Every structure is written in C-alpha cells, then in structure tokens.
Amino acid sequence: MPSTRDQALCIRHWDWSETSQTVSLFTRDHGVIRGIAKGAKRDKAPFSGGIELLTRGEVVAILKPSSDLATITAWDLQETFPGLTRSLEAFHSAMYIADVARHSLHDRDPHPALFDALLTALRHLSSAELPPRKVVLRFLWATLNECGWRPELQRDVLSGAPLPNSGELAFAPSLGGFTSMPDAADSPPGPRWRVRGQTLALLRTLDHPADNADPASIERAGKLLNAYLTTVLGRELPAAAPLFGKL
Amino acid sequence: MGPGPAARRQAFPGTVERLIAEFAKLPGIGRRSAERLAFHVLKSEPGAALGLARAIQDVKERVRHCSVCSNLTDEDPCAICADPSRDRGTILVVEQPKDLIALEQTGMYKGLYHVLMGRLSPLDGIGPGDLTIAEFLARIDDPKKNPGGVSVREVVLGLNPNVEGDGTALYLAEQLKGRAVQVTRLARGLPSGGQLEYANKAVLADAIQGRQRVD
Numbered sequence: 001m002p003s004t005r006d007q008a009l010c011i012r013h014w015d016w017s018e019t020s021q022t023v024s025l026f027t028r029d030h031g032v033i034r035g036i037a038k039g040a041k042r043d044k045a046p047f048s049g050g051i052e053l054l055t056r057g058e059v060v061a062i063l064k065p066s067s068d069l070a071t072i073t074a075w076d077l078q079e080t081f082p083g084l085t086r087s088l089e090a091f092h093s094a095m096y097i098a099d100v101a102r103h104s105l106h107d108r109d110p111h112p113a114l115f116d117a118l119l120t121a122l123r124h125l126s127s128a129e130l131p132p133r134k135v136v137l138r139f140l141w142a143t144l145n146e147c148g149w150r151p152e153l154q155r156d157v158l159s160g161a162p163l164p165n166s167g168e169l170a171f172a173p174s175l176g177g178f179t180s181m182p183d184a185a186d187s188p189p190g191p192r193w194r195v196r197g198q199t200l201a202l203l204r205t206l207d208h209p210a211d212n213a214d215p216a217s218i219e220r221a222g223k224l225l226n227a228y229l230t231t232v233l234g235r236e237l238p239a240a241a242p243l244f245g246k247l
Numbered sequence: 248m249g250p251g252p253a254a255r256r257q258a259f260p261g262t263v264e265r266l267i268a269e270f271a272k273l274p275g276i277g278r279r280s281a282e283r284l285a286f287h288v289l290k291s292e293p294g295a296a297l298g299l300a301r302a303i304q305d306v307k308e309r310v311r312h313c314s315v316c317s318n319l320t321d322e323d324p325c326a327i328c329a330d331p332s333r334d335r336g337t338i339l340v341v342e343q344p345k346d347l348i349a350l351e352q353t354g355m356y357k358g359l360y361h362v363l364m365g366r367l368s369p370l371d372g373i374g375p376g377d378l379t380i381a382e383f384l385a386r387i388d389d390p391k392k393n394p395g396g397v398s399v400r401e402v403v404l405g406l407n408p409n410v411e412g413d414g415t416a417l418y419l420a421e422q423l424k425g426r427a428v429q430v431t432r433l434a435r436g437l438p439s440g441g442q443l444e445y446a447n448k449a450v451l452a453d454a455i456q457g458r459q460r461v462d
C-alpha cells in the first residue's frame with residue numbers, strides 16, 4: 001500500500017506502550033489522521049524521538065481504506081513552539097485551539113486553510129506577538145467559517161431585516177445568528193443569549209482583523225463563539241474550562 | 248493448523264483456565280504467555296506459588312499513598328519522609344511514583360519529594376484540582392505539614408519535559424510566586440556521555456532553546 005507524506009500538527013497523543021504512541025495529526029492535505037506510531041519513542045526510530053503534542057512535522061503514513069487507524073511510519077520534527085509554556089494563558093489557549101480542531105473536523109477531511117490558521121495561531125501564541133485571547137478568537141472564527149457554521153452577522157435570523165449596528169441584541173445558537181427581537185411570540189424555541197452590539201461589530205471585523213479591539217470585547221466575543229461551538233458540537237470541550245470557565 | 252481458541256479453552260480445567268485468563272489481563276501478556284505462566288505455577292512448589300499469591304494480596308491490601316508526599320508506601324509516612332537524615336527543606340516535585348524511583352536510583356538527591364499523581368492535561372479535562380497540588384502548597388505554607396516541621400527553602404520542579412509537563416511546571420511556578428521559596432527545575436537537553444550526531448531532533452531543539460551562558 002502506498003504511503004502518504006504531508007505536513008502535520010500533532011493535536012493529540014496517547015502512550016500506546018513504553019515505546020509506541022497513538023496520535024491525532026492534523027495534516028494539511030489529508031485532514032485529521034488518527035494513527036499508531038510503533039516504536040516512535042525509540043532513539044533510532046525515524047520519529048525524531050517521539051511525536052510531541054503541539055509540534056509541526058512531516059509525517060509519512062499508510063492510510064488504509066479499511067481502517068480508521070493509519071500506520072505512521074515516520075515523523076520528521078520541523079517546528080516546535082517553545083513559547084507556549086512561557087505563559088499559562090498561551091498554554092491553555094494552545095490546548096484549547098488544538099481541542100477545537102480535533103472536535104470540529106471529521107477524520108481525513110482536508111481543510112488546508114484551517115491547518116494554516118492553526119499553524120499561524122500557534123506561532124502567534126509562541127512568539128507572544130498577539131494577545132492569546134485575540135489568537136483564540138481568530139481561530140474560532142476560522143473554524144466556524146471552514147466548517148460551515150459561520151453565524152449570520154448581517155440579517156436578523158428571525159425577521160430577516162438588517163441588524164442594527166448598536167444596542168442590545170440576542171444570539172440564537174439554534175438559528176445560527178443574532179436577533180433584535182428575542183421575545184417575539186412566534187419565534188422558534190431555543191435559548192437566546194443577550195449580546196452587546198459591540199460584540200457583533202467586533203465579529204464583523206474578523207474577516208479582515210484590525211488590531212484596535214478592546215480586550216473586554218475580545219473576551220466577550222470569544223466566550224460567545226465558544227458557547228456557540230459547544231451548541232453546534234453538542235458537547236463542552238475539555239480544554240475550554242481553563243479559558244472560559246464552565247458554561 | 249492447531250486447535251482454535253475455543254477448543255484450547257475447553258482443553259483446560261476451569262480453575263486453570265481462570266488463572267490463564269487472569270494472567271492474560273496483565274500488560275504485554277498474550278494468551279500463549281499466560282498459558283506458560285499458568286503451567287509454571289502448576290509445576291511450582293506450593294510454597295512458591297502461594298508466596299506469589301500472598302505478595303499480590305499484600306500489595307493490594309497494604310500499599311497506599313504517603314499522607315505527606317503521595318508516594319506509594321506500606322507505612323505512613325513513607326520511608327523517605329520519615330528519614331531524618333534527608334534535607335527536609337528541599338522538595339522535588341514529580342508526576343508519578345515511578346519518576347521518584349528513577350531519581351532515587353541515581354543516589355544524587357537527598358531532599359524530599361512530592362508526587363502530583365499526574366500533570367495538567369486540559370485535553371483530558373485534568374486540572375489542578377485533580378492533582379495533589381493543594382497538599383503540596385500546604386507543605387510550603389505550613390511547616391507543620393512538612394516532615395520534622397521544617398520550612399521549605401527550595402522547590403525543584405522535576406516534571407516531564409513535554410508541553411503538558413512544562414505547563415504544569417509553569418502553573419506551579421505561578422502558585423509559588425510570592426511564597427518565600429526558591430524555585431528551580433531539572434536541567435534538560437543533551438544527555439551526558441552522548442554524542443551530538445546521535446541525538447534526536449527534539450533533544451537538540453530543547454538543548455538549543457535551553458542553552459546556557461559559560462562564564
């Protein structure tokens with residue numbers, strides 16, 4: 001069976017035995033690959049000493065159509081992100097975005113743009129170039145866009161009318177967008193979360209992000225998108241709690 | 248072709264089959280190895296076989312965690328915490344008892360330990376409350392909770408050199424800020440006696456990141 005070579009980020013790993021690992025790798029052109037890397041931790045094996053969480057490498061894998069589990073035959077470490085463990089917020093942010101990628105994507109469903117977004121996010125977190133909350137918000141936005149869950153930002157999801165630029169709104173997660181009339185009698189059932197107009201205004205800038213948003217708005221927008229993603233996925237992500245608290 | 252698994256099982260008396268099934272639950276032991284072990288037990292002197300059974304029973308009944316450092320022990324506090332000749336002002340923090348054993352075998356460290364019983368793992372939902380961090384901080388804050396009532400002067404962070412271990416070390420370092428203890432961590436990078444050309448990329452990258460000034 002032919003082997004596949006691709007760029008990859010390790011988004012999860014488990015010890016399989018003293019020397020072997022099972023891993024979830026987010027590859028650029030083949031999506032998330034789950035696989036077993038036998039002997040990965042042996043010094044002389046072609047795995048650069050073992051596949052470490054949140055590192056980038058070139059992976060060689062045998063993808064069998066008959067099995068969900070690929071055979072990882074080589075891992076050439078190419079980039080580490082040492083700055084992730086210089087700040088607790090960067091550490092938790094990196095763990096969270098890896099968790100978002102793992103739970104939002106189906107196995108072997110390529111999303112090269114999201115791979116690039118994750119790599120950029122890890123570089124930003126490691127270099128401390130941008131505040132971690134801003135990096136997380138941008139990655140959440142990229143994920144929602146790539147997976148087809150982008151919230152409606154221009155029109156009221158109940159009335160279809162253009163949304164106002166300010167004032168208080170509500171977010172309807174089951175409808176995937178905002179409304180200015182959350183208590184309308186004939187509206188479909190489901191939760192409505194109160195949201196400030198500034199949060200909507202900030203989300204509208206995320207396609208072409210500027211650096212002038214205030215930290216409190218970034219925090220609110222991140223919480224909103226995390227809560228929305230939780231609803232879409234139907235589960236709370238384990239790594240969300242240290243950043244956003246329990247929902 | 249030999250008999251199938253079901254036929255092999257039927258060939259053994261029920262009690263022997265039960266012993267084989269129990270051995271086969273052990274890590275790295277397959278059905279054939281379990282059968283070999285079972286036959287070894289059958290051929291052994293009764294004293295030797297029952298000695299093995301008693302050792303397993305004793306381990307499960309008597310071994311527990313030290314109330315001070317969380318190390319595995321059959322007496323509380325453990326032998327290390329109870330040893331007055333050790334430097335009780337220094338605590339080396341490790342993830343698991345097996346890490347403590349590895350460090351003890353070097354014979355180089357004479358202080359006390361604290362075993363966290365894991366590390367922060369946000370992807371598994373493991374946070375500070377799931378580890379023995381509260382007990383560790385209590386030893387720092389209250390000398391009466393440290394063996395001999397000795398105040399802790401130095402904490403050595405001996406967590407595994409990976410992203411989760413480093414994150415845990417970072418969390419502990421933040422918790423220790425403002426407390427009157429020196430915080431150090433085990434050195435990392437190239438192994439002594441090794442050669443650069445044989446070191447793997449991860450080790451070399453770590454060594455470059457952690458390079459030190461030569462005075």
